[in-house]
Amino acid sequence: MDELITYAENTWCPGCGNFGILTAFTQAIERLEADGLARKDLAIVAGIGQHGKIFDYLKLNGFYALHGRSLATAQGMKLANPGLKIVVFVGDGDSYGEGVAHLVFAAKRNADLTVIVHNNGAYGLTTGQVTPTSRKGFRGPSTPRGSIEEPFNPLSLMLASGATFVARGYPVKLNHLTDLFVWAVQHEGFSVVDVLQPCVTFNNTYELYNNSVTELKVTPETFEDSMAAARRTDRLLIGVIRDVSAEPHHRQLLGDRRPAEDRRAGSDRMAAIRKTFG
Amino acid sequence: MSTDGRFTFIVAGEAGHGVRRAGNVAADLCSGMGRYVFQMDDYQSLIRGGHNFSVITSAPQPVLSQFLRADLVVALDKRSVGLHRDHLSTDGTLVYNSDAVSDAPEGAVGLPLSSLAKDYPRPDLRLGVASIVVLLVATGFSRDEAADFIRRQYARDVENNVKYGLSVYDAAVQILQGRYHLARGDAPATMLAGNEAIALGAYAGGLDMYFAYPMTPSSSILHFLAARSEDLGVVTVHPESEVAVMNMAVGAASVGARAAVGSSGGGFALMEEGFSLAGMSETPVLCILSSRPGPSTGVPTYTAQGDLGFALNQGHGEFPRIVASPGSIGEAYELAAELMGLAWAFQTPAILLTEKHLSESRMTVQLPSDLPEIPEPLMHEGSAAEYRRYENTESGVSPLRFPPSDALIKWTSYEHDESGITTEAADIIAMMQEKRLRKRKGLIEKLRRMRTVNRYGSSRNVVVTYGSTAMSVREAVAIGKLDVQVVQPVYLEPFPEWEFEQLSGSGVIVVEQSCEAQLAALLKHRTGVSVRNSITQYDGRPFDPEELAARLKEVLANG
Ligand SMILES: Cc1ncc(C[n+]2csc(CCOP(=O)(O)OP(=O)(O)O)c2C)c(N)n1
Ligand code: SF4
Numbered sequence: 001m002d003e004l005i006t007y008a009e010n011t012w013c014p015g016c017g018n019f020g021i022l023t024a025f026t027q028a029i030e031r032l033e034a035d036g037l038a039r040k041d042l043a044i045v046a047g048i049g050q051h052g053k054i055f056d057y058l059k060l061n062g063f064y065a066l067h068g069r070s071l072a073t074a075q076g077m078k079l080a081n082p083g084l085k086i087v088v089f090v091g092d093g094d095s096y097g098e099g100v101a102h103l104v105f106a107a108k109r110n111a112d113l114t115v116i117v118h119n120n121g122a123y124g125l126t127t128g129q130v131t132p133t134s135r136k137g138f139r140g141p142s143t144p145r146g147s148i149e150e151p152f153n154p155l156s157l158m159l160a161s162g163a164t165f166v167a168r169g170y171p172v173k174l175n176h177l178t179d180l181f182v183w184a185v186q187h188e189g190f191s192v193v194d195v196l197q198p199c200v201t202f203n204n205t206y207e208l209y210n211n212s213v214t215e216l217k218v219t220p221e222t223f224e225d226s227m228a229a230a231r232r233t234d235r236l237l238i239g240v241i242r243d244v245s246a247e248p249h250h251r252q253l254l255g256d257r258r259p260a261e262d263r264r265a266g267s268d269r270m271a272a273i274r275k276t277f278g
Numbered sequence: 279m280s281t282d283g284r285f286t287f288i289v290a291g292e293a294g295h296g297v298r299r300a301g302n303v304a305a306d307l308c309s310g311m312g313r314y315v316f317q318m319d320d321y322q323s324l325i326r327g328g329h330n331f332s333v334i335t336s337a338p339q340p341v342l343s344q345f346l347r348a349d350l351v352v353a354l355d356k357r358s359v360g361l362h363r364d365h366l367s368t369d370g371t372l373v374y375n376s377d378a379v380s381d382a383p384e385g386a387v388g389l390p391l392s393s394l395a396k397d398y399p400r401p402d403l404r405l406g407v408a409s410i411v412v413l414l415v416a417t418g419f420s421r422d423e424a425a426d427f428i429r430r431q432y433a434r435d436v437e438n439n440v441k442y443g444l445s446v447y448d449a450a451v452q453i454l455q456g457r458y459h460l461a462r463g464d465a466p467a468t469m470l471a472g473n474e475a476i477a478l479g480a481y482a483g484g485l486d487m488y489f490a491y492p493m494t495p496s497s498s499i500l501h502f503l504a505a506r507s508e509d510l511g512v513v514t515v516h517p518e519s520e521v522a523v524m525n526m527a528v529g530a531a532s533v534g535a536r537a538a539v540g541s542s543g544g545g546f547a548l549m550e551e552g553f554s555l556a557g558m559s560e561t562p563v564l565c566i567l568s569s570r571p572g573p574s575t576g577v578p579t580y581t582a583q584g585d586l587g588f589a590l591n592q593g594h595g596e597f598p599r600i601v602a603s604p605g606s607i608g609e610a611y612e613l614a615a616e617l618m619g620l621a622w623a624f625q626t627p628a629i630l631l632t633e634k635h636l637s638e639s640r641m642t643v644q645l646p647s648d649l650p651e652i653p654e655p656l657m658h659e660g661s662a663a664e665y666r667r668y669e670n671t672e673s674g675v676s677p678l679r680f681p682p683s684d685a686l687i688k689w690t691s692y693e694h695d696e697s698g699i700t701t702e703a704a705d706i707i708a709m710m711q712e713k714r715l716r717k718r719k720g721l722i723e724k725l726r727r728m729r730t731v732n733r734y735g736s737s738r739n740v741v742v743t744y745g746s747t748a749m750s751v752r753e754a755v756a757i758g759k760l761d762v763q764v765v766q767p768v769y770l771e772p773f774p775e776w777e778f779e780q781l782s783g784s785g786v787i788v789v790e791q792s793c794e795a796q797l798a799a800l801l802k803h804r805t806g807v808s809v810r811n812s813i814t815q816y817d818g819r820p821f822d823p824e825e826l827a828a829r830l831k832e833v834l835a836n837g
Contacts, residue, residue, distance in 0.1 A: 008699050040682040045529075048691070055690075056699050061681050063532055064690035064700070065525065066555055072522040076529025076537070079513065080487060084533065084681060102525075105518040254513065259486045260534035260680065264511050266482075266649045272510050273478055277468045277645060 004029060008056040017197035020171020021118060022054055025087075027174075028181035037185075043084045045074040047099070049091035049125045050199075051118035062086075068099025071106045074113050075249075080260040082112070082250040085185060092119040096132040096154050107161035107190050112248035114184045115192040119154065120199035128202030140202070155230035158192050159223065159242060165191035166226065166242040170213050171198075172206070173238065183240065189248045196236065212236045219243050279349050279369065280757075283338050283461045286345045289409040290331035290362055291354030291375075293324055296406025301332025303410050303431045305469060305640055308336035312463040316749075317640040318344035318820065323494070323578040329357050338463035340642070342606065343753035346822040349458060350416055352409035354378070354391065371457060373412050373450075375405065387453050394445045398438045407432055407439050411446040418456035421447055466644040472636035472746075473498040473568070475607045475643065476540075479614030480564055483652055484536040484622075487513045489523040494578045495634035496540040496568040520545040524552030528561045532689045534680035536618060540566035543585055544575060550593060553627055557597030559689045560668070560676065560714065562621035562655075564614070566630045568637040571818045580818030581635035583745055583791040586800065589631045590771050596711065598718035600628035601771035605732060605748030608643040610636060612650060613768065619652035620724070624717045625675060631770065633791070635820040636746035658685070666696040670709060674716030722772045730774035734764040739834055740786040742807075744770065744797055750821035751789050751830075758827030760834065770800070778805035785810030787833055789826070792816060810837065 004026045012018045033039060039060070046055035048067035055064040065073040074088045095103045095117060106113060122140065123129040129140040130147040133154060137146040158166050165187040169177040177195065184191035196213070198205045216239030220226045226242040264272075279285050285308075289300045298319050305317040313336040322328040333344040346365050353359045353374040363372055363383045376388030391408040395401035407428060414424040424447050425440050432439040470478075477488075477499045490500040504514040517523060520541055527537040541549060546567050556563050567589055571582035589601045600620055604610035614630055621628040658665055658677035665685035669676040676696075679685050688698030693710060695701045701710075734752055739762045743751045748766040755762050765786070767774060778801070785808045788798040793816040798809045811833045815821055 006697075006699060038682070040684055043533075043681055053700075055688075059686060061683070061685075061687045062689070063529060063559070064688070064692055064698075065529075066551060066691050069521065069525040069552070069555075072517070072525035073529035073532075075517075075522075076487075076489070076526030076531075077533045078529075079515065079526070080530035080535035080537070081533045081681065101518050102522055105522070253515075257513075259513050260530070263484070263486055263534075263536075266484075266652070269482055269484075269510075270647075270649050273482060273645065274647075276506065276509065277470065277478070 004059050005057055006059045010057060011053065012050065013201050015200040017120065017171045017195070017199065018050060018054065018118060020174055020177065021116065021195055021197065022057060024171065024174055024177040025116070025181055027178040028185065031178070031182050032185055037085065041083060041085055043077060043086050044089065045070045045077065045086060046089040047091055047094035049094050049123065051089050051091040051094070054089050068094050068097070069102065071095065071099060071102035071113070071115065075106060075111050078112060079250055079253065081258050082254060083258055083261070087114045087116065087185060089116050089118065091124070092117060092121065092133045092154070093123040093131040096152070104157070104161045107158055107163040107192070109249040110162065110164055110189045110246050112189055112250055116181070117154065117192065117194045118197045119194050120197040120203055121205065122199050122202040124199050124202060134203070153231060154194050155241060156227055159226055159230055163192055163242065164189040164244050164246050165240070166230070167193045167240045168196065168236070168238045169193055170196045170209055170238050172210065173213070173215070176215065176238065180240065187243065189246055196238070209236065213238050215239055216241065279367065279458060284335060284341065284345070285337070285458060285460055286333060286335045286348040286367070287413055288331055288333050288348040288351045288362060289354070289406065290329070290351065290358035291405060292326070293321065293328050293330050294326045294402055295330070295354045296403045297330040297332055297354070300406035300409045301334060304332070304334045304413055306431070307410070307413065307427070308334060308460070309465070309467065309469050309642060311460055312465050313338060313460065314340045314463065314465040314642045315469060315640070316341045316344055318635070319638060321579050329361065331358065331362070336460070338461050341753065342749040343823045344639070344820070345824065347824060350413065352412050354405045354409065371416065371454070373454070389446065389449050391446065394449065395442055398442055399435070404439065404442050407443050408446045411443045412450055412454065415447055415450045416454045416457045417460050465642050468643055468645060469640050470607055470643050471498065471638060471640045472607045472610050472632060473638065474502050475611040476566060476614045476630060476632070477502045479611035480538050480618055481510055481512060482611070482650055483615030483618030485512055485538055485618060486535040487515065487527070487530050487537045489515045489517065489527045489537065490540045491516060491520045491523050491545055493542045493545040495570060495637040496542050496566060498638065499540045499566060520548035521552065524549035525555070527563045528552055528556050528559065531561045531563055532559070536622070538564040538566065538618070540568065542568050542570050543572045543588065554593035554595055555691050556627040557593050557595065557599065557714070558691055560625040561627070561689065562625050563627045564618045564621055564630065565627055566632070569631070569633045571816065577818045579634065581633045581746070581791060581820050582816060582818060583633055583747065583796070584793065584816070585631065586770065586792065586796040589629050592629060597714050598624065598626050598721060599771060600626065600721065601631055602769045603631040603745040604636065605745060605766045605768065607636060607639070607641045609768070611643070611645060615650040615652060620721070622655040623653045623724070624721050626717060631745065633746045667698040668694060668696045668710065668713070670696055670713050673720050674713045675720065718772060725769055725772060725774060726776060730767065730769040731777040732766040732768060735762055737761045737763045739763065739837065740765055740781060740784065741789055741830065742786050742797065742801060743789040747790055747821065750823055750826055753823040754821070754826035754830060757823055758831060760827065760830055762830065762834070773800065773804045775804055778807050782806030784808070787811045787813065787830070789813045791820070
């Protein structure tokens with residue numbers, strides 16, 4: 001694991017769920033590498049928030065993108081070089097709020113990316129404001145009397161958007177989370193893992209999750225069953241909620257081409273221009 | 279007709295009359311005769327109804343503008359008669375659809391274009407064919423030649439089009455036959471719309487991927503490239519928003535694809551955060567901004583130069599950016615290629631600023647036969663282990679590497695150290711700000727060795743203009759035989775101040791399509807030149823060269 005970590009100082013709060021995500025991800029990389037994944041074919045992209053710091057901590061190539069926009073950046077990278085395996089780390093404020101359109105559309109077009117959502121129900125980096133998944137009544141500096149909005153269920157949103165791989169994980173179940181990351185990266189097409197990430201400072205959910213998280217042993221077969229699993233509230237199911245295969249976006253658009261690598265020579269360009277316009 | 283053989287044809291009617299198609303066909307007809315052509319479509323943001331017209335001005339010598347005063351107008355509806363009857367040349371003819379118009383002006387020629395069409399399917403759409411037949415009759419084409427021409431140009435439902443066309447021919451021939459003689463010329467055969475030239479130029483400059491969300495008047499770049507994506511090998515993507523567009527393009531460029539984006543004001547405003555990201559992460563992206571009159575949604579299908587300040591100040595924070603605006607469709611081709619090269623040489627975003635008047639007008643161009651000279655981006659050649667994405671070099675330009683690679687390649691939106699890891703250290707922040715701005719120095723050095731300003735004529739009376747307005751001004755100067763030197767800055771940021779040194783202290787006339795006279799303000803701010811007169815127009819219409827010549831004459835006489 002050490003050789004996957006940079007010299008950047010880690011500034012997460014002790015006890016933060018992000019540590020489990022980092023550990024599970026590095027374990028997943030080791031397993032994927034043992035399975036043949038070459039590190040130079042891997043790229044990471046991150047949004048802006050506490051979650052995004054993982055970009056600095058990981059000794060991996062990629063792009064530390066804008067708040068909410070990392071999925072767009074990642075899709076540009078994927079389309080330019082489909083040979084890359086791309087993992088995108090996003091926050092719940094970042095991707096369920098600011099950039100939700102990109103998430104919905106990445107799922108809709110089955111973009112071949114793995115999205116890991118550090119879902120902590122709070123804006124960590126900007127001192128604990130309400131996010132789209134914060135419970136009703138959540139108190140933060142922008143909702144001092146408690147939020148008046150119901151949260152939405154990100155898994156059902158992802159299912160409705162057409163995501164072909166949807167999972168939920170919990171960092172306390174470290175090896176389970178590692179499994180989910182491995183499967184998500186191996187999945188060809190859009191995969192999203194919503195990670196229930198306790199934020200010890202602004203939204204400490206350890207006790208809540210420890211009491212309500214239950215492993216889902218079998219992936220539901222039908223869309224309706226996946227939806228039902230996503231929506232359960234008596235227990236919070238962790239595991240793979242949907243896993244189906246469909247042609248990924250880049251292959252439909254490009255076939256086998258890799259635009260950044262198969263660049264056309266200047267002379268071929270002139271010939272094509274001449275062919276079109278004398 | 280003018281004594282030098284210039285001929286202007288206008289076809290006018292409702293959207294749904296086939297006016298724009300007829301405009302293209304008329305332009306191709308004139309182009310096919312070896313004449314130089316300028317075509318301007320005036321259309322509204324709607325699909326049916328309203329008023330549309332297409333102006334085709336052609337001549338045996340180069341023409342740089344449409345003319346409002348026409349030699350032959352075909353008015354397909356009542357509104358068109360009212361709008362164009364007072365814009366005829368001395369021997370001009372107004373032909374109107376007598377089924378739609380009862381009170382035509384004296385001397386106008388009425389033809390029952392709708393009743394002749396009524397027996398065919400979609401009779402309204404055929405009115406455009408009639409306008410072309412009128413043009414063919416009036417310029418002396420025989421019945422057979424006319425039938426042939428229609429057959430070639432209107433291939434859909436061709437037999438009905440030919441039959442209808444010949445019925446119009448027979449109705450018109452007695453009155454109009456050979457009224458105008460169009461001299462043949464030896465102009466190049468290629469006609470391009472501005473947006474086509476921009477797309478091809480970017481392609482010649484290395485474009486691999488084009489990202490855009492439709493917004494007139496930039497959309498036809500996307501349509502043009504999408505239609506030819508296989509021939510050209512350019513990938514086109516129309517995602518969910520301009521925000522996605524810009525961030526995708528940045529991502530694509532970061533792994534080595536030459537990417538471009540295009541929009542008009544509103545969409546470009548949405549790309550602004552991503553533009554700044556390109557500045558910080560040092561990502562080269564070619565950005566095309568085609569203006570309509572603003573602010574906000576503004577007037578989608580008309581022209582303006584109100585976004586100059588917006589382009590120059592694009593993006594928050596301080597970083598070098600390149601802004602340039604082509605003064606003709608031919609120049610748009612070369613400039614798009616050049617800007618793509620500069621963006622990559624300096625790893626910073628570049629804006630090709632243009633307007634509806636250039637984007638969507640078509641004109642005769644001679645594309646250069648050779649590939650433009652495009653500098654190769656600086657690539658890293660050392661060992662992978664030593665690679666740092668943001669190496670602090672003397673020029674400020676850090677060598678590039680793309681994945682897959684054993685090097686650690688980190689691009690970022692945060693302020694960062696040389697390896698691309700976030701920093702808040704005072705000395706590194708200052709160092710990186712300076713590194714990025716050093717690239718502007720190199721850029722200026724480079725621009726000093728390039729042609730950044732066009733000059734036409736050598737008079738002491740100087741008119742400064744830019745963008746598509748340069749075409750209007752040059753045409754006005756030519757037809758008005760004005761004693762004027764036209765100075766057109768192509769590059770606007772970095773502004774080529776050095777090119778204005780010899781004009782320092784003198785008073786110039788500035789012509790632009792901006793209400794606030796933004797170019798005049800820029801000149802005052804950036805050069806020692808004083809502005810003695812500012813001629814502006816901001817009603818969405820491009821200048822008419824005859825009117826502009828008169829305004830310039832007045833200003834020169836009072837100078
Ligand atoms: C466009 C934009 N708006 C606002 C911000 C400020 N900002 C940075 S992080 C953040 C919220 C982070 O919350 P979340 O995405 O949930 O991530 P977390 O910190 O909880 O991991 C905000 C609002 C920004 N960087 N960019
Ligand atoms: S504020 Fe919350 S999310 Fe951020 S590091 Fe601390 S515990 Fe983790």
